[in-house]
Amino acid sequence: MFLTLSVALLLWALPAMLCMCVGSTGHIGWPQDPFTRQFRMRLVITASIVGASLAAAGVTYQAILRNPLADPYLLGVSSGATLTSFLWRLPTYGALLGPTLVALGQQGCAFAGALLAVAVVFALAGRRGRIDPVTLLLVGVIVNAINGALFILVYALRPELTSGVGGILSFLVGGIQTNLSIPQIRAGGICAGVAWLVLLCLSGQLNVAMLSESEAQSLGVRIHRLRWIALIAASVATAAAVAISGPIGFVGLICPHLARLLVGMDQRRLLPIATALGAALLALADAATRLMASATFDQTLLPVGVLTALMGGPFFLFLLSRERRVTKA
Numbered sequence: 001m002f003l004t005l006s007v008a009l010l011l012w013a014l015p016a017m018l019c020m021c022v023g024s025t026g027h028i029g030w031p032q033d034p035f036t037r038q039f040r041m042r043l044v045i046t047a048s049i050v051g052a053s054l055a056a057a058g059v060t061y062q063a064i065l066r067n068p069l070a071d072p073y074l075l076g077v078s079s080g081a082t083l084t085s086f087l088w089r090l091p092t093y094g095a096l097l098g099p100t101l102v103a104l105g106q107q108g109c110a111f112a113g114a115l116l117a118v119a120v121v122f123a124l125a126g127r128r129g130r131i132d133p134v135t136l137l138l139v140g141v142i143v144n145a146i147n148g149a150l151f152i153l154v155y156a157l158r159p160e161l162t163s164g165v166g167g168i169l170s171f172l173v174g175g176i177q178t179n180l181s182i183p184q185i186r187a188g189g190i191c192a193g194v195a196w197l198v199l200l201c202l203s204g205q206l207n208v209a210m211l212s213e214s215e216a217q218s219l220g221v222r223i224h225r226l227r228w229i230a231l232i233a234a235s236v237a238t239a240a241a242v243a244i245s246g247p248i249g250f251v252g253l254i255c256p257h258l259a260r261l262l263v264g265m266d267q268r269r270l271l272p273i274a275t276a277l278g279a280a281l282l283a284l285a286d287a288a289t290r291l292m293a294s295a296t297f298d299q300t301l302l303p304v305g306v307l308t309a310l311m312g313g314p315f316f317l318f319l320l321s322r323e324r325r326v327t328k329a
Helices: 002-019 034-064 077-087 093-097 099-103 105-125 133-157 182-209 213-218 223-245 251-263 267-295 304-328
Strands: none
Touching: 002 034, 002 267, 034 182, 034 223, 034 251, 034 267, 077 105, 077 133, 077 223, 105 133, 105 182, 105 223, 182 213, 182 223, 182 267, 213 223, 251 267, 251 304, 267 304
8 A cells, every 4th residue: 555655646746846847927947936836836736636536536436336437526516516606606695595604705615515415416315324326326417407507597697796707617617726725725635635535444345336235245345334435525525626626527537547557446556546647637737728828829727627628528438439339249
């Protein structure tokens, strides 16, 4: 395990150092100005936290649901966070949810909305303490659709709420926000870190979770309790990521598959390596958006979610076609 963690740390550290050398002003190289260095470091750390959380959640969802196409946003986490962060801008939001949630700020409300959406999905999909993976996916898709419809409804009634924040694109496609405070980043990192440690402790049992229920029970694993704990921890990690970045897609789909090419199917090695790849991938994608901004005339910063979607969309279609070929064979 120590060797795996060391390799994972190296996989993240080298790209992170490279990203520190990329800025949106066109200057390539290690920043000499302390303010610039601190600013870039905050961006790299934020992107790494988000990418690591999504990748770890993707590994867990794919193992628990026994579906290689599972993604962290299947359970309504992204749509719930997006909806509540948008509603936070309503003047009547305080009267609806109370001053405590409003005082948490937009990121705090996004985190609360993500957890609320997951709680609704678990309540509807669970029965007598058990979770059926197929039912969970179906309920998650329905909750996502409802949250998306509510978002479009509120936007149609109050389109001015998106003014000054990058428009509606900032809510539909996630990005690494530059206006986050240190306590907000720290809170997201702590929540994601605790959830990751729980998943790491469960990584050995996640190998058994990929088997059938009868096989898992014969090996002494309480599969239903494992599903509850693992899904809750993965959802907390995803909620922490969405709360500070918005809905960045496909990281949790791509990185687990890339990690399997490196270390195989053992979840004890797969989880740390996929986490490092997720942190490195999103940090590199954010650096690429800064590099692209320096090359454009108006220095427009592209949301990093656009790049991950451009990478993840074809990757998802490739996985889908491969699964169909395997099924036919």
